[in-house]
Amino acid sequence: MELRALRYFVAVAEELHFGRAAVRLHMSQPPLSRAIKRLEAEVGAALFHRTSAGVALTPAGTVLLDEARGLLERAERARVRVAEAGGAGAGTVTVGILGDSADPAATRLAAAYRRRHPRVEVRIREAGLTDPTCGLHAGTVDVALTRGPFDTTGLTVREPRADPVGALLRADDPLARRDSLSLADLAGRRWFRFPRDTDPLWQAYWNGGEAREGPVVRTVQECRQAVAWNGTVGMTLLGHEPGDGLVVVPLAGMPPSRVRVAWNEGDDRPLVRSFVRIALDAYGARSG
Known part of the structure; x- marks a missing residue:
């Protein structure tokens, strides 16, 4: 089995979708499908159950996924060691x-x-x-x-990995006593926000999908200081320790930070x- 074919297989097995795997591999879907069919012929077993919604691993596919990951990891380790031995x-x-x-x-x-x-x-x-x-x-x-x-x-x-997010508030904020909040609960509040030329996708997510008014920040510490000094609000990771005088309240309905x-x-x-x-x-x- 060629390592390239195993990489193709692992991509499909992890994505459970030929289209997404093709995007991940930076190739079109037809040659990826042909490569998987050749691999199935080589191992003598079907590796995927194919449906209109996507694919699922067969028992043989599950075994090969574990073996393929190990083989690819060993191949990569060998490649790195050889490069290091050569000075690279x-x-x-x-x-x-x-x-x-x-x-x-x-x-x-x-x-x-x-x-x-x-x-x-x-x-x-x-x-x-x-x-x-x-x-x-x-x-x-x-x-x-x-x-x-x-x-x-x-x-x-x-x-x-994906991590849940919450609203960053001052501890004396009336909303800080809530068990959870929604974006609607924060409507009309001033938010900390990023400079205008910051990536629009990034701004949209961390501003909860809305255009916000409030102080411009550039670092995590500036976010916290904006809340502490001005009583503004914003989003942060739920698991982060916000610091003295601040709290993080879970935001219901907000997709996690990846x-x-x-x-x-x-x-x-x-x-x-x-x-x-x-x-x-x-x-x-x-x-x-």
Whole structure:
């Protein structure tokens, strides 16, 4: 079995949809379908149950998915080790991280990458909230650990995890005593907001889909200070510790914030690919 065919198979198995898998692989659907049929002929078993709504793994497909992930991981590990032995790995990788990220998964990621690549210098570029790509579009980083949504033109993106969000309020705000809130409860309130030239998709999500009025902020700390000093409101991650004098109340009906690992399309350098794989594992998703 070719590694390329296994990568195609894993993409379809994880997406459970040929169309989405084709988009993820940056190819059209017909050659992907033909590649999967050839793989099924090679292994002598159907790997998917095909329906109009999508696909589901057969028992044989479930077994192959586990084996394929292991094979691809070993192949990638071999590729990285050979590159490092040849000197290509004894270099640097620049990682963009959204500012004020205290996620324990980031600590696991750093430790795992250090174990895998002890000779590599990892340069961290912390980005403010005005650049959700953390420097990818600007060309200043190799890979970004961030949150969506944002313009993904020219980028490859994986979303290993989604986290609930809430309203950030001052502790003495009358709404702070509520068990949950809706966006309608915050209508008419002043929100902290981002500069006008910030990615529109990013602004729309974090402003709850509405045009807002209020102080302009650029960092997480500025968001908190805007609430503390002015009594404005806004959105933040439900699991984040907001700081003294502030509370976070769950927002019902608001879609979760999705962690994103992003890198430039076509960038298949071993150190970048290895970072993506380790990041997906650290944040609770298996990579393909």
